Amino acid sequence: MKLALSFLFIATLAHADPAFVDLRTVMKLAGANNDEIQLARAKHDEAVAESKQAWQRFWPALSLGAGYRGHDGRLQDIGGNVFNANKQQYNVGTGVMIDWSPGDIYYAALASKQRALAAEHLAEKARIDIVTQSVERYYDLLAAEASMVIIQDDLQLTEDYAKQLGGAVAAGTAFRADLLRVKSQISRAKLAIRQGEEARDLAAARLAEILRLTPDAALRPAKSDLVPVRMMSGKGVATMISLAQQHRPEMQAAQAIHSSMDAEKDRVRIAPMIPSVQAGYTMGGFGGGPGVGGQQWGNFGRQQDFYVGVGWKIGPGGLLDRQRQNIANAREESASLQTSQVRAAIGREVVEAATRSQSANDQIKINDEAVDAAEEMTKLAKERQASQLGVVLEYLLARDELTRARQSRVKAVTDFNKAQHALKRAVGR
DSSP, rough: HHHHHHHHHHHHHOSSSSSEEEEHHHHHHTTTTTTHHHHHHHHHHHHHHHHHHHHHHTEEEEEEEEEEEEEEEEOOOTTOOEEEEEEEEHHHEEEEEEEHHHHHHHHHHHHHHHHHHHHHHHHHHHHHHHHHHHHHHHHHHHHHHHHHHHHHHHHHHHHHHHHHHHHHHHTTTOOOOHHHHHHHHHHHHHHHHHHHHHHHHHHHHHHHHTTTOOOTTTTEOOGGGGGGOSSSSOOHHHHHHHHHHHHHHHHHHHHHHHHHHHHHHHHHTTGGSSEEEEEEEEEEEEEEEEOOOSSOOOOOOEEEEEEEEEEOBSTSSSSSSSHHHHHHHHHHHHHHHHHHHHHHHHHHHHHHHHHHHEEEHHHHHHHHHHHHHHHHHHHHHHHHHHSSSOOHHHHHHHHHHHHHHHHHHHHHHHHHHHHHHHHHHHHTT
């Protein structure tokens, strides 16, 4: 489904320029054909196959075949006498062979199952990471586009003001120096727009890269997305840390790896005490006799052989293998320490994301106040200019302050939305 969506979107890009994308589309496309996600899934498939193969070792091996053997020349009998012999034999049949170490097979299969589970969680982590990076790059594109729109609005108002001021200069009621100051402001706004276009196109290229779209795809964000998105409100930091330690895939992967090391430790400690079983059974026909080269092909009859035995291995790989036990203990301790490190890192990520989210939320409120004040200041400056009580510089400074306040709010909203998505990822939702 995701792959089909990707193909459909790429086909749309070929016929539409630019292509507008929203947050929902970006999140769907993020995991459609990303090679990092595919690599993690391939590793998971490999681990699952290895787990299934480990359990299949419980089944005996079957064989079916036929053979021929001839001999011509010297031969020694059981009593030690050497003599000339010319003989042949042939056989056909089937057999069942078992070389079964149930303890070793069982614990190895348990460890392999846990490794497959860890690979599954790591594949999910790769998907979440790619989606989160895609969301961040989308918000960077959205911020660049919104900032450029603000400058374009300011440019339009400044150009209109320049026309009015030009008429006043022609009528002799305004100074030419004021008109030149306004034109200089227009040039700076045009320069800022060109720089904004560059930033927008670079952000679009970075987004197309992670979505695995064509590098020259002209992506444009849906302007309706520039609103604060609140997803993780009403939860304390301690609650979110607890949720993260339960739901984060890397935490579950670390626990699965720890469980696999526990199974390997039991494999070294318990499996050697369980005896190995060797058994075999063959059934078929056997014939032959003196002469090689087609003589005496008869004498063919039924034959069957069977064998059963149990045993213990002592030494390396078996009982009393102290070094193997030490290695298993060290690996289990290492896995436990890695699990603790992952748990600590998850707690830190939750705290950092919550702190950034709260800070960005406060900055949005402060910027709202700044925008209101700058709009009022611009309005008053324009009224003063119209009544000849103010100067052009005062109006331009007010306009510049309003533009900066609006751009600052765009950055605050962008940082807040990115922090909310980061917090959602940190909590494991």
